[in-house]
Amino acid sequence: MKLFPKEVYQERRKRLKQLMGKGVLVFMGNEESSINYKDNWYPFRQDSSFLYFFGLDLPGLVAIIDVDQNLEVIFGDDVSTEDTVWFGSVPALSTLAESVGVSSVRPAAAMDTFSKTVSLERVHLLPPYRPENLLKIAEWFRVPVPQVPRLVSESFIRSIVSLRSIKSEAELVELNHAVSLSVELHKTVMRGAREGMYEYELLGKVMxxxxxxxxxxxxxxxxxxQGQILHNHVYSRKLAEGGMLLGDFGAEAPSHYAGDITRTIPVDPTFSSQQREVYQLVLDAYQLAVGALKPGMFFKEVHLMACARLTEGLKSMGLMKGDTHEAVAQGAHALFFQCGLGHMxxxxxxxxxxxxEQYVGYTDTLKKSTQFGLKSLRLGRQLEAGFVVTVEPGLYFIPQLMDQWQAAGLHTDFINYGELKHFRDFGGIRVEDAYLITPKGSEVLGPPLEIEIEEVEALRAL
Amino acid sequence: MKLFPKEVYQERRKRLKQLMGKGVLVFMGNEESSINYKDNWYPFRQDSSFLYFFGLDLPGLVAIIDVDQNLEVIFGDDVSTEDTVWFGSVPALSTLAESVGVSSVRPAAAMDTFSKTVSLERVHLLPPYRPENLLKIAEWFRVPVPQVPRLVSESFIRSIVSLRSIKSEAELVELNHAVSLSVELHKTVMRGAREGMYEYELLGKVMxxxxxxxxxxxxxxxxxxQGQILHNHVYSRKLAEGGMLLGDFGAEAPSHYAGDITRTIPVDPTFSSQQREVYQLVLDAYQLAVGALKPGMFFKEVHLMACARLTEGLKSMGLMKGDTHEAVAQGAHALFFQCGLGHMxxxxxxxxxxxxEQYVGYTDTLKKSTQFGLKSLRLGRQLEAGFVVTVEPGLYFIPQLMDQWQAAGLHTDFINYGELKHFRDFGGIRVEDAYLITPKGSEVLGPPLEIEIEEVEALRAL
Structure with a gap:
């Protein structure tokens, strides 16, 4: 468990109370998650909002803030004497709570009683994403499970988003640490990948x-x-001559802050000329997007700028045609770039x-588009200094999608379907880094990782 | 996904139907498990009984066997055309179902309708260990969540236990593969562990x-x-001169069969004389236990034989005294061996x-003891040819437990509390391998892994 000084948590809760003004705020900590029987567990992961406001990285906790009464309580149980035989001794929960500035600790079972003393109108809940927490909420607040979503508090969500969106110096240290670890992992793969290896061998190096x-x-x-399969979690293929390897992964630091980087490398020592052309185009879009990052800029605009740059390049390559602005407006480029430019x-x-996403990436006046491509953009709103965002353009040649679009006669004004045959087996290329929005622009997180074609090839040659 | 030929699954289901005779058997496949938001997932793990009878290693499936109608159905959805963009193309569920000999496939949503056509008396369910399955069962069969356990079918459990307890040749191939992988991982740690390293560095090698x-x-x-902390999942300590490292881990093969091995090594090139004495005693108990494995033998007896051997040795070392048989009967040895000898x-x-556990490890006539120590023995019943069991004796010196027992005046006839001071910082030692029960005795799974003191020290010296 990596903790900030307790004043950090106190200050965060104080600001949250100011934003909320009133009510009882409930923070559902996470439980252990069972794999194939109850006591065989996945690695424990605490809820992130719980970590942000209460820091404690242990299963079975719930915290509440009663804003009206200025009361903060952590509900949870100490490890029993018998359990110390099995799990070793652990500081008392009251000691741990003190370390995050909370003086009131009650047994886990007391939450049931407590919940029934609070009128539902005063309760603010976040959307549960784990079914055991859904069940607990339903029981505590005596609502049927399907009605739990009605208890979710928009003002609570908005307040938390406003605080967590702006990263503090201390958080940036942790984010930089996560990105630095991620850079090291990527270097291992970028250097170590060789023809004839299986993807899972590289997964092993990363894990x-x-x-x-x-x-x-x-x-x-x-x-x-197969970089064109965007959410590919299969690792059974062999690295083949002439192919590429797309690695999109990031470390989680002990503090639980995340890193997220993508690089695409040739399996051979150098890119083929076709790979080089597509890679350079993706990199151009990346650099254009990075250059546009600054407070006040809509990230959706940055996304569209990258889309336009990709479209220009695809036109030079003969795959697209027509007016670039119009093609992007109609979403024709999404045959090759189906997803969003980045996320918080x-x-x-x-x-x-x-x-x-509607609260994190969009606003009351900027709603997410329903257009194919844009509907996968997680972040659209205006950037602010202190945001950390990823920039991850790519080009993905998906035969099923090409065939689907062609059969449906989609965007024939902008797509040269006849030319696509040269790219059916190409795969996909993406590059990605994370950027901090600064008052004047942006800066990359972590140490630099090879991204230019020459840099990547030089690293591969080592 | 590693599958057996479809006849294997058909035969297993046929035998299950014969054992059950009637009813509707429900197999809850597992879903993806969320980490910190809905779509960020832990590695998917299918339910083991689902794998055993239906083989398919995908989330979101439910299978039923209507014994009376000789009907087998897998409920689940194909990947949508849009999802192939993100996840790649996947064979149709009907094709996958064919590969395990099931010809009837229905959409996931049809399970809700189906469940309501079946009278509750005909339904057989297994105990759900994941909350989302608990919720589904409650909804489908219209029972409140707290009453779901009432739907659990003892006859269904007993039938499955009787089949899964006896491992087939094909299963043994997979178990041997899992153990072979586990042996390799242990060798890496046993060779690579060095003074000054952190535990997590070795965790990295294993993962x-x-x-x-x-x-x-x-x-x-x-x-x-800190081998004396029996369920220690903290990896933050440094390997120190004079200390030991206990590694208890195993691989899961791609087929999902498990391995499980423990070794304890000195951080120095050789064991100290005190470590050597305790290690040899644990190894003696291990060898005695292994020699006793055979069909018809109660595993509880094997456990007690090991306990007696440990007690004898502890007496030689001056830590225990009195009649060995009596000491074990009263559970005095459990100050040093708090857990069970093994499990399936x-x-x-x-x-x-x-x-x-009451069905897997015990029987109607042999119930689990409530005595400290024995109550942690997961397996007590008579061994049968085809069982695979672990043998894992150990000695654990837990200062909190020593102090607790001494303060309570427990087993003063058998424990020389005054002598314990020499062992307060000793730690813990365990060795463990998995054995197949054969018609005449037992044989170890996987290739041999260094276990004798000289072998371990020789491996450390490499």
Missing amino acids: GGAAAAGGSLSFPPIITT MGLDVHDMEDLG | GGAAAAGGSLSFPPIITT MGLDVHDMEDLG
Whole structure:
């Protein structure tokens, strides 16, 4: 458990109370998650908002803030004397609570009683994403499970999003640490990948490297020869001559802050000319997007700028045609770039995704588009200094999607379907780094990682 | 996904139907488990009974066998055309179902309708260990969540236990593979552990090694300098001169069969004389126990034989005294050996633990003891040819427990409390391997792994 000084948590809770003004705020800590029987557990992961406001990285806790009474309580049980035989001794929960500035601790079972003393109108809950917490909420507040979503508090979500979106100096230290670990893992793969290896051998290096540094991974890694499959969590393929390897993974620091980086490398020592052309185009879009990051800029605009740059390049390559602005407006480029340019990053790799994209990435006046491509953009709103965002353009050649679009006669004004045959087996390329929005622009998190074609090839040659 | 030929699954289901005779058997497949937001997932793990009878290693499936109508159905949804963009193309569920000999496939949502056509008396359910399955069962069968346990079918559990307890040749191939991988991981740690390293560095080797072989780990690894903490999942300590390292971990093969091995090594090139004495005693108990394994033998007896051997040795060392048989009968040895000698192993490392220890490890006539020590013995019943069990004696010097027992005046006839002071900082030693019960005795699973003192020291010297 990596903790900030208790004043950090006190200050965060104080600001939250000011934003909320009133009510009883409930923070559901996480439980252990069972794998194949109750006591065989996945690695414990505390809820990120619980970590942000209460810091304690242990299962079975619930915390409340009664704003009206200025009361903060952590509900949970000490390890029993008998359990110390099995698990070793652990500081008393009251001692741990003190370390985050909370003086009131009650047994876990007392939450049931407490919940029934509070009128439902005063209760503020976050959307539960784990079924055991859904069940607990239903029981405590005596609502049927399907009606629990009605208890979710928009003002509570908005207040938390406003605080967690702006990263403090101390958080940036942790984010930089997570990104530094991520850079090391990527270097291992970028150097070590060789023709004839299996993807899972590289997965082993990544998982082992993260654990060996005392951390873990912030999301299921993508380490694939089939970069066009965007959420590919299969690792059974062999690295083949002439192919590429796309690695999209990041470390989670012991403090649970996330890193997230993508690189695409050739299996051969150098890129082929076709790979080089596509890679350079993706990199151009990346650099254009990075250059546009600054407070006040809509991230949706940055996304569209990258889309336009990709479209220009695809036109030069003969795959697209027509007016670039019009093509992007109609979403024709999404045949090759189906997803969004990036997302917030913090204690979650998609920061605060559990709280709802409509609050984290959009606003009352900027709603998410329903257009294919744009509907996968997690972040659209204006950037502010202190945001941490990823920039991750890519080009993905998905035969099923090409065939689907062509059969449906989609965007024939902008797509040269006849030319696509040269790219059916190309795969996909993405590059990604995380950036802090500064008062004047942005700066990359962590140490620099090879990204230019020459740099990547030089690293591969080592 | 590693599958057996479809006839294997058909035969297993046929035997299950014969054992059950009637009713509707429900197999709850597992879902993805969320880490810190809904779509960030732990590695998917299918339910083991689902794997045993239906083989399919995908989330979101439910299977039923209507014994009376000789009907087998898998409920689940195909990947949508849009999802193939994100996840790649996957064979149709009907094709997958064919590969395990099931011809009837229905959409996931149809389970809700189906469940309401079946009278509750005909329904057989296994105990749910994941909350989302608990919720589904409650909804489908219209019972309140707290009453779901009433739907659990003892006859269903007993039938499955009787089948899964006896491992087939094909299963033994997989178990041997899991153990072979586990042996390799242990060799890496036994060779690589050095003074000054942190436990998490070795954790990294283990996690990385398992993944690099295309597998995973069958349970959260114990890799600790504090071997006396029996369920220690903290990896933050440094390996210190004069100390020991206890590694208890095993690989899960791609087929999901488990391995489970423990070794304890000195951080120095050789054991100290005190470590050597305790290690040899644990090894003697291990060898005595292994020699006693055979069909018809109660595993509880084997456990008690090991306890007696440990007690004899502790008497020689001056830590215990009095009549060995009496000391073991009263549980005095449990100050040093607080847990059980072993457990069943198969698709789960504690095989079928979700179904209930009272059915897997005990019988109607042999109930689990409530005595400290014996109450942690997961397996007591008579061994049968085809069982796979672990043998894992140990000696654990737990200062809190010593103080507790001494303060309570427990077993003063058998414990020389005055002598314990020489062992307060000793730690703990355990050795463990898995054995197949054969018609005449037993044989170890996997290739041999260094276990004798000289062998371990020789490996450390490499």
